[in-house]
Amino acid sequence: MCGDFVVTFCPRGPSRADPPNAYPVTKALLDGLVRAGLLSDDHSGIVVAQAFCRGPSTGVRGTHRVGVTAAAWEEGRS
Numbered sequence: 001m002c003g004d005f006v007v008t009f010c011p012r013g014p015s016r017a018d019p020p021n022a023y024p025v026t027k028a029l030l031d032g033l034v035r036a037g038l039l040s041d042d043h044s045g046i047v048v049a050q051a052f053c054r055g056p057s058t059g060v061r062g063t064h065r066v067g068v069t070a071a072a073w074e075e076g077r078s
Helices: 019-035
Strands: 004-011 047-054 063-073
Touching: 004 019, 019 047, 019 063
Parallel strands: 004 047
Antiparallel strands: 004 063
């Protein structure tokens, strides 16, 4: 199985945000999925794309939220 991962970064408020700064968190999440056996590996042949986007503000000072949505597909997909 291969897949695309969309990372949604939800900052604490309406201020400017840089969603790709969530990459260290998503790297840890992918490593955890591999360790848990839910993903065979996280190399570029398995995780073929990562996209980062901004989600709604949490509205809570000091609280950010990161969500990961995975779209899995079989190898050989065109």
